[in-house]
Amino acid sequence: MAAMKPRKRRADAGAFALSRDEACSIAALVEETRRLTGTGALPVEDAVEILRSNGRINAARVDEATGEWRALSTSAICRAIRHYGFHREALSAPSPAARLSSPHPNHLWQIDASVSRQFYLADDGTQQMDKRVYYRGKPGNFERIADRRLWRYVVTDHASGCLELFYVQGAESSANLLAALMHTMTQRPTGTMHGIPKMLMMDPGSAVTAGMTRNFLEATGIEPIVNEVGNARAKGQVENAHYLVETHFEARLKLQAPVTSLEEINRLAQEWARGYNATRTHSRTGMTRRDGWLRITSDQLVLAPALDVLRQFAATPPKPCTVRDGFIRFKGGLYDVRGVPGLINGQRVNVIANALAAGDSVRVLMPGEADRQVVHYLAARVSTNAWGFVETAAEVGAEFKSLPETPADAARKELDRVAMEVRTDAEAAAARKSKRLAFGGKVDPMKPLRDAPVAPALPRAGRAADVEVPVVVAQRIEPAPVRAELAALGHYDAATRLKPMVERAGGTWTPDMYARTAQRWPEGLPVDEVETWAVELLAPPRSGLRVVQGGAA
Incomplete structure (x- = not known):
């Protein structure tokens, strides 16, 4: 029997009819419907159907034999999504953590709080959490011992890995955080790490944003670095230090009588930290944490003031x-x-x-x-x-x-030069003095309003007002009769009106004109004769004699 020939490889093998943009849209819709637990997402075929019906994707190919469009199968779409890197396995992979470094001890400290393995401090000593008593279904049991709960604050030096721990009661608070930080900053007979760090990395929370914490950090010159919510890996060193404290120190407490006070557990914690820092080799530095921190120089070590002074900084806004x-x-x-x-x-x-x-x-x-x-x-x-x-x-x-020159002065001068379109301050001052318009008058402030695409308002239908319209009858108003006493002007009032008329016509008002007026109008000058009489006054007076041919008349 002859051997079968191998199947010929398709010419378009390795190519995908589904574009990257369409694959991205489908994957985005699927991920948008996924629960926080990673389950319950919309099936790919349903997502494709929704996006197709909304005209967002085609998810189709052209049949080379017939030239028609054919919808891609779900399997082909899923292969393309995986090829483009939008599948669930790729999306759920954790982002790689960035590597951080510090140049010397006390450059960066990390601080974090966690509930102690001892859980709470009872009257007869520390007590561990009994899962039969303290679980989610019995919140009242947690409330009864809330003020007695033991919290540990761990502080680590990023460069050397040196660590310190401090126990408090209650909960995470600004006072407890500062108490642990001030304890680490002050020089102690049994401690190694101390001083004021340049930066402090911590979790976000009310204790960090409280005014007391901000006052303290600002007064001591510590730059706070708050990692993003849910990104505990940013301060992985102190998170790992919690594990070291829990397994190497708190596990030992089960082998002795219960601790009865905060002072006792903090004393034991200092003894353990001193020995652990001095004897355990750090895997990154190849030396003990204590020897690594002791490499700090005098320029890098900023000594903290006394404890009572540090407390004042926390309370001073x-x-x-x-x-x-x-x-x-x-x-x-x-x-x-x-x-x-x-x-x-x-x-x-x-x-x-x-x-x-x-x-x-x-x-x-x-x-x-x-x-x-x-x-x-x-x-x-x-x-x-x-x-x-x-x-x-x-x-x-x-x-x-x-x-x-202040920044405000420089800014004012620069704005003046720009508005006056000149290069020097002297030219700007001269332009201002000459009342030159800003930007040479080339800026039309009304242009945006004229060019605005305002659509004409169509008439709106309405209803007639339900009121009775009164009938208005026009009334004929007769002119008021002229009062008799105003029909004629007295000689003084007449002269007052005649004088400016005569002068406007180029004449000169004389006493003879006044006498002629009184003689001509002994009862007063009629109002309607004022202008006519003014013309006659300008004419030369008529003589009493007249010339007749052949001699005197």
Whole structure:
């Protein structure tokens, strides 16, 4: 029997009729309907049917033999979705964690809280959680021991891996977080890691955003780094430290009498941390955690003030101060803020004490960039002479000192140059003086309104008002009769009207005109004869004699 020939490979093998955009739309609709548990998603065939009916996809191919469109099968669509990387297995794979590094100890600390394995501190000592008593169906049992619940705060140094732990009661709070942090920052006889870190990484929560925590971090100059919600891997070092504490320390507590107080469990915790840091080799550094932290230099180690001073920083909120000619007043001292970028005269800024140089400088809190926290700027204290004047002030009559141009001054000048369409400040001032229009008058402020595509309003149908229209009858109003006393003007009133008429015609009002008026109109000049009489007054008076041919008349 002859061997069968191998099947010929299709010319379009490896190609997909379903485009990447259509595969993306189908996968997006399926994932949109999936439950948080990863189940319950809409079937692919239903998603394709919905998107086809809405005109969002074709999911079809052209039959080369007949030239007609044929819908793709569900299996072909699923193969294309997998090829483009939109299948469930690819989407559910965890994103790779970014590798982080720190250049030296105390560059970055991580802090996190978790419920202790001992669970709560009873009258007769620590008690572990009995699953038969404390479970989801009995929330009241949790409430009864809520204030006695044991929490552990673990602090780790990112560079050396050195760790410290501190136990508190109650719940996660700003006071408990700061208590653990201040305990780690202060130098202790049994501890190694101490000082003020440059940055602190922690979980988001009310304890982190509380005003007390913000005040403390701002006063000590610690930059907070809050990881995103649900991204605990960002501080994986401290998460792993919880596991180390639970398995290497708290597991030992089961082999001895129950701990009866916070002081006792914290004392035991310090003994364990001291020994663990000094004896266990860290896999990344190849040395013990204690030896790794001790490589810190004097420039990198910022010593923390006393514990009572640290507590004051937690309770002191920032104080708003007003900038006056490049200076601010804070707790009786004068500080120079002319070097703070973006600060303008008259602006109010938040100021806090500087924990590292109390009295010599303060911290001015300014908003940072979009992806950063508040930026701290140090403002040095300014000394004054015996008369209270600033030492650097210009002496009247002896010297002249001008203040540097502020950002607000520079911005105003730049806007003037742009509006006047010139290059120099002098040209801008001259243009303003000459009343030049902004932008050369080429900007039409009404153009957007004229060009707006406003559709004509169609007449709206309505109904007639249900009211009775009154009948209006026009009334003939007869002119009021002229009063008799106003029909003629007295000689004085007549002269008052005649004089300006005569003068407007180029004549001169004379006493003879007044006499002629009184003689001609002894009872008063009629109102309707005023203009006619004014013309006659301008004519020369008629003589009593007349010339007759042949001699005198």
